[in-house]
Amino acid sequence: MNLDKTNAKRAELFSSLYEIEDSISVRDFVRRTYRGSKNGNCRFCEGFRGEATFRNLPHVIPQMLGNKYLVSHFECDNCNAIFSEYEDSLSKYLGIYNTISNTRSASKIPKFKQNKNEEGLKVFVDDKGVVHFISPNLEDIHVNQ
Ligand SMILES: [Zn+2]
DSSP: OOOOOHHHHHHHHHHOOOOOOOOGGGGGEEEEEEEEESSSSTTOOOOOTTTBBBSOBBBBGGGGOSSEEEEEOOOOOHHHHHHHHHHHHHHHHHHHHHHHHTBBBBBBOEEEESSSSSOOOOOEOTTOOOOOEEEOGGGGOOOOO
């Protein structure tokens, strides 16, 4: 991967501070797979069962990043709600990327809308995997080859 100077420095800083302990692909999980103990505490707030609720089905990696089956027993509902807000922000940050990279959120590829109203760029992927860009102004779309 070629990074510009700024992002190359960021990547270098990141790898000097963090070490990869494990790597997984969400595509390797084809049925629901749990992490953590069904009787354990929440791994984030250490909330005990009985005090904290564990009714939700938290995903270890957000669904909007393509994870459908890897879920956990060790995240309480309060922490799950907090992480949901972070995931919303991450989803907004990624914007069009999840659409054009064909990343499935739950069972579908998200559509991208630049604006909430009907104006602006819209992007979606059809059943054949073709990415469609719809813009009221063709000058908005530039293709680098
Ligand atoms: Zn918790």
